[in-house]
Amino acid sequence: MGFDTAYxxxxxxxxxxxxxFGTGFADxxxxxxxxxxxxxxxxxxxxxxxxxxxxxxxxxxxxxxWLARAPELEEETALANIALDLLGQARLLLARAGxxxxxxxxxDDYALRRSEPEFRNxxxxxxxxxxxxxxxxxxxxxxTWRLALLDRLRSARDPxxxxxxxxxxxxxxxHRDYAAQWLLRLAGGTEYSRGRxxxxxxxxxxxxxxxxxxxxxxxxxxxxxxxxxxxxxxxxFDAVITNVLDLAGLxxxxxPALPEAAGRGGAHTEAMGDxxxxxxxxxxxxxxxxx
Amino acid sequence: MxxxxxRSDWPLFEVFLRSxxxxxxxxxxxxxAADARMALHHARDLYTRRNEGVSIWVVAAADITASSPDEKxxxxxxxxxxxxxxxxxxxxxxxxxxx
Numbered sequence: 001m002g003f004d005t006a007y008x009x010x011x012x013x014x015x016x017x018x019x020x021f022g023t024g025f026a027d028x029x030x031x032x033x034x035x036x037x038x039x040x041x042x043x044x045x046x047x048x049x050x051x052x053x054x055x056x057x058x059x060x061x062x063x064x065x066w067l068a069r070a071p072e073l074e075e076e077t078a079l080a081n082i083a084l085d086l087l088g089q090a091r092l093l094l095a096r097a098g099x100x101x102x103x104x105x106x107x108d109d110y111a112l113r114r115s116e117p118e119f120r121n122x123x124x125x126x127x128x129x130x131x132x133x134x135x136x137x138x139x140x141x142x143x144t145w146r147l148a149l150l151d152r153l154r155s156a157r158d159p160x161x162x163x164x165x166x167x168x169x170x171x172x173x174x175h176r177d178y179a180a181q182w183l184l185r186l187a188g189g190t191e192y193s194r195g196r197x198x199x200x201x202x203x204x205x206x207x208x209x210x211x212x213x214x215x216x217x218x219x220x221x222x223x224x225x226x227x228x229x230x231x232x233x234x235x236x237f238d239a240v241i242t243n244v245l246d247l248a249g250l251x252x253x254x255x256p257a258l259p260e261a262a263g264r265g266g267a268h269t270e271a272m273g274d275x276x277x278x279x280x281x282x283x284x285x286x287x288x289x290x291x
Numbered sequence: 292m293x294x295x296x297x298r299s300d301w302p303l304f305e306v307f308l309r310s311x312x313x314x315x316x317x318x319x320x321x322x323x324a325a326d327a328r329m330a331l332h333h334a335r336d337l338y339t340r341r342n343e344g345v346s347i348w349v350v351a352a353a354d355i356t357a358s359s360p361d362e363k364x365x366x367x368x369x370x371x372x373x374x375x376x377x378x379x380x381x382x383x384x385x386x387x388x389x390x
Contacts, residue, residue, distance in 0.1 A: 025342070072301075074322055074333040081336055174335075181332065185325070 028167040029092065029160065036100050037157045040224040045158060046101035047120070047217045048227050050110065051264060052149070053093030054121035057111055058272075059142055060086035061279055062128065063135075071132055078178060082139070085171040092164045112283035116268055116276055123261035124207040126272045130199070133186055137200030140179035140244065145211045147172040148236045152228035161226065180244045187248035202253045209257030211237075215264050303352040304330040306337075308344035316348050327351070 036042050063083035070076035094107040124142055129135040150172060153165035186197040212230045214222075221227035245252060260269065283289070301323040307316035319338050324330035330349040339347070358366055374380050 072323070074324065074337060077340075078332070078336040081340065178332065181329070185329075 029163055032163045033159045034099060037159075037224070037226065040158070040221065040226050042100045042102055044217050044220050044224075045161075045226060046097040048221050049093045049097040049100065049161070051120040051215075051217075053090045053097060053110070054119050055125050055142075055146070056086040056093065057090035058119070058121045058125040058275065060084075060090060061275055062125065063139075065128075066135065075132075079135075082175050082178065085168075085175065089164060089168050089171070092160075092167075096160050096164070108283070112280050116272055117266040119263075119268065119272070119276075120266065121263050121268075122207070122210050123258070123263040123269060124204070124211065126263065126268060126275060127203075127207065128271050130203065131196055133193070133196035133200035134203055135200070136179050136182045136186065137197065137204045139175065140183055141204050141208060141211075141241070143172050143176035143179055144237050144240045145233060147176050148233040149228055149230075152233070156227070157225045176240070183244060184248050187250055197248075198250065198253075201250065202255065205253040205255045206258040207261050210261040210263065213264065301325050304334075304349045305352050305355060306330075306334040307348040307350070308334075308338055309346040309348075310344050313344075316346065319343070321352065324349075 036045060060083045063079050063086070066079050067076060067083075070079055090111070091107045094110040097110060098105040098107070124138065127138070129138060147169065150165040150168040154162055154169060156162045156165065183197060186193040188194075212234050214230050218227045218230065222229050241252060260267070303321055304324055304327070305321050306319050308319045309316045322330065322333045322337055324333050327349060330351075331347060334347045334349050338344070370376070
């Protein structure tokens with residue numbers, strides 16, 4: 001016999017001897033056709049990719065700000081994983097924008113050299129969190145909405161967008177589950193934790209209406225079957241949020257929408273200025289540098 | 292509740308992971324969590340970042356009964372010199388095709 005034990009005979013290892021257990025990588029965009037589909041304006045597709053790419057980029061940045069402040073070491077790694085997932089989606093979407101509008105700008109150009117009015121993320125992504133309860137409320141709302149959106153985009157006519165959405169669905173499912181588990185734990189904990197969770201939901205509720213508004217770019221792309229109708233996501237969003245809040249014994253706060261929340265048009269809050277200063281300062285100080 | 296008290300409320304869990312090409316779960320480390328369900332999520336966040344596995348088992352460290360190093364000699368040394376317990380010790384005659 002050529003093997004020491006029966007187990008070795010059955011479980012043949014591949015040539016990946018470097019990794020303890022890992023078995024290599026899969027490129028999510030391998031073999032995907034990158035041409036812009038017919039009947040869709042490249043500029044519109046680029047604008048849409050920037051919208052959902054900026055949501056991921058800015059939300060990722062806010063999550064990264066939690067990296068030395070998380071309540072436990074394991075939560076810190078979890079938040080870092082979520083931030084990296086969103087950053088990966090942002091990179092693919094920003095690169096797609098550069099390719100679709102024909103300018104050839106790369107992801108760094110979009111992330112590090114655009115000015116504040118050129119960012120198209122929703123206000124929900126850019127606000128700061130008062131505490132961990134605020135973060136969980138914002139992460140739950142963001143992830144539930146984003147999962148509904150990416151789920152629709154899996155059948156978009158643009159192959160790259162569909163591939164990014166397929167990859168994103170697996171990631172954001174975990175983000176939503178993570179946030180929901182923590183909401184249940186905080187709401188079912190002490191009076192103090194429940195109060196913080198309620199305050200977190202109250203801070204996030206006025207920013208939710210913007211998630212379901214539709215821009216003209218999106219209307220044209222919906223006609224070309226490349227984008228998802230934002231209002232159609234509302235039903236799934238409400239069902240999931242109501243389900244989680246019922247289990248926690250909480251109610252969705254009854255607060256009016258914030259009229260200043262108009263991030264899709266490039267109007268951002270004061271918090272965005274600080275965020276971009278931190279994100280872009282090194283790149284702007286050393287133009288043309290590589291690292 | 293200060294940080295030390297809070298941490299003592301989170302028991303230790305041992306994490307076992309089975310890789311895509313493996314048959315058995317292998318011990319990869321340990322972590323703290325409030326309960327078993329949270330331990331599973333923490334194990335996913337800490338120990339599967341590099342595509343290490345497809346199945347996670349978490350066991351509370353308090354549930355594991357382990358042999359102590361003091362008992363090493365009586366437990367394990369006697370099996371070291373008993374060559375007749377290995378199948379290769381026995382010669383199979385050539386005239387016996389299957390056994």
